[in-house]
Amino acid sequence: MRDDAMNLDFSKEALPLYVQLKALIKNDIIHGVYQYGDQIPSEVEYEKKYDVSRITVRRAISDLEKEGYVVRSRGKGTHVIYNHTIEERFSQIRSFTDEMRAVHMEPGTRNFEIREEPVPEEGAKAFGILPSEKLVCVSRVRTGNDKPIVYFKTYFAKSLDMPLDPSSYGESLYEYLNERGIKQPVRAVENFKAINAPKDIAQKLEIKENDALLVRTRFGYNKANEMIEFTLAYYRGDAYSFSVELNSQ
Known part of the structure; x- marks a missing residue:
């Protein structure tokens, strides 16, 4: 043998x-x-x-x-032909890094960019600013076992004074916030909708244009109920699923 x-x-x-x-x-x-x-x-x-x-x-x-x-x-x-999908159950606020570790997958990051740019209208309204006002935006593709899973665009409140130097950040934005003594959001409101992948996002996620995407919009708040984060997350429809448990009480 x-x-x-x-x-x-x-x-x-x-x-x-x-x-x-x-x-x-x-x-x-x-x-x-x-x-x-x-x-x-x-x-x-x-x-x-x-x-x-x-x-x-x-x-x-x-x-x-x-x-x-x-x-x-x-x-x-x-x-x-088996297509592994990652299931997230809604029970607590977790970073993508923690989500991957929970399913024994290795998290990774690609196409990391950071710049100041105008916030989409729904985010600007929630922040209480004009749509033309610029905030620090961190965009990146997150991977699981080197497979693109989701494209994130996260806007941070000015009060957090987020640096524009990419080398300041690690894999997890929430871990970075905690290291700086800024607690990650303790409350989040999230909305979901299905869309067809536009060409630019399809290329980032290595899928075809018009393939199914699930867009997850997060409004994150601190203990003082101040909004500190607005995130648009574009999940591959063939790689991620969400589970919600409800009861009558």
Whole structure:
């Protein structure tokens, strides 16, 4: 048995080899080693890598196809059709970094920009300023396991005196605020709407123009009930879902 096969248990007491192999491939798919649309290794490659029979490999992949993880096409190989979505339950205010850590995904940031610019009308009204007035805006694409998930545009109240130097910031804006002794919002009002992705945002999120987006608008308030944050978040419709629990009390 080669070192490559150490992940399989060949003992008589172990689960059938096809079950073990299926679990290994499924784990790679769920954790993003092979993502939606990717072609997984061929039956021959799995056969050689794990020192198992072609029948074992074929049965493992057949089961994965039945469970909706892959699809086999004659002459084109086997491709991943499982599309992992991140579910957020509404119970507390959390940063994107914390959301990713909660589902065991590695958060990342791309296309980080910071500048002063006019606030969209709904944000300006909430801040109590004119739409022409400029505030510090931090925009960035946040990723999970290096896959673009959401494009954020966050405007901060002038009272926070946010710096314009990109090197001042880390991965999480809320962690940065806490480090400066400025508590993150303790209350938030959020609105949601579905839109078709405009070209510029589609490019940032690596999707097609007019693909489905979920726009999450957040109005964040401090303990004094002063609005300190206005955020527009554009989530990929194929990568994120939200869950709300309600009761009658």
